[in-house]
Amino acid sequence: MIEIIQYGIYTSIQDMGRFNYQSYGVPVSGAQDQQAYRIANQILNNSLTSAVLEFTIKGPKIRFHQNTFIALTGAKMKAKLNGVEVDYYVPIKVNEGSILEMGIIQNGCRTYLAVCGGIKTEKILESRSQFKGVTINDRIFKKTLLPIDNPIFNPSKGARMISPSQDYSQIELEVYTGPEFYKLSKIEKENLFSTLFTISNFNNRMAVRLKEKFKNEMSEIWTAPVIPGIVQCTSDGSLIILMRDAQVTGGYPRILQLNNSSLNLLSQKNTEDKIRFKLLSRID
């Protein structure tokens, strides 16, 4: 068991996501930064679908009720185990009774904590990812005990990860054209790729809204399927980038589609950060 003593700003249980239920209206969910999530599990030789904790901006305070190993990845928050600062991207041995205290974000937005064998809350519709209406809550709100697996990890034999560069300052998001892109005029297209956009304070696990208005003449569409990474454009010119908890259908024109690595990068951006869209050509 691990005990969440203080829950931080927004802490939730996440895994790869819930894939087979979009036709029932269920979002995919899962870790926002899938790369940091995957590496956290790899460091501990966990299964690639093991559940982890996702911290946002400020992490929680956690007490461990059993011996285990942990790994921290993603955005850097100061992390202290029993008062001693610990590293990211390495396995860390944790003894029963230890306390891990996370600080405030220094770069990026989201940090991942994997435990040996993964967090073992009940799977609902094939996933442990928290989403309100599917699981009871969408995050951890109060003192909570979470079941974890027994450690079978042996660090002397475990694979060492080379810490990947954590440069979240890159402003370019790589995109493909979306289904309604063709409806934009030449000037609108030029504006879309030349404008330096700012992330507004409306950004969460469902969507990221950009501050600058994008003038356009498009009308709404018949409600159609959408996926994480789609850039929607409202009639008043708001650009909304859909994230992992996004609805499965939408009625706004879909002008762009982020690729996976850009979706991971965007999940590490904060309010007031700048971004620019960079068009990729399709392989087909």
Added chain:
Amino acid sequence: MSRRIFRTVPLHNKAFLVEWKQKPSDKLLEIILSFKSAIDKDAKVSRTVMGYQSLLIHMKEEIQNMSLWNEYLNELQIKIQPKIIDKGKIWKIPVCYDNIFAPDLIPLAKSLKIEVEELIQIHSKTKYRVYFIGFLPGFLYLNGLDKRLHFPRKKNPQLKVPKGAIGIGGRQTGVYPNESPGGWHLIGKTPISLFDAKQKKPCFASPGDWVSFEPIDKRKYYELKRKIQKDNFKMLPNQ
């Protein structure tokens, strides 16, 4: 060869859309359902999601060759266009239109210039077609709201619409499967759960099915509510 009535749009290297040009209708719904049932059987396909005019196809592996898919879809169009495949099940959803569950019923009737009883009768007598599920887990997009009940949604959406509330907004009517914000006019409430995450098939209704609303009184509402809480109730389709 017959003229192609759809386009394909790649989203990323493991997903693409098939989008039809024609306006949503029962005929288009049946075409999309036929495509879906054929495509769902393909070993390369992981899952599909429907919209009014479209079908989203997620692949298990990266798409190597889009032109092969285009050819396959052209052949599919020729094969399945003429026949009506799925007539759909019929579901009767019990709804209590009593004022305690219907805060907007009287003002909406006034705005529509009809009697409350007439509004209830029109709303509950119509057979609605389930076009697809989206917006929220278990939210059914229903087609067929009588023109006399069309009314613009509220200017300021309500922050909390209760689970089970029945609403009218624009040309649509539907059931809120869970507590959520919403801008529809609330005219009743059902004790039935439209979404149950504990079931392998979490919604009883599927695209292509029919739904109608069966008026019940408060006593029946609470009786059903108790049965559902005790797990003593299962929705079954009508014959």
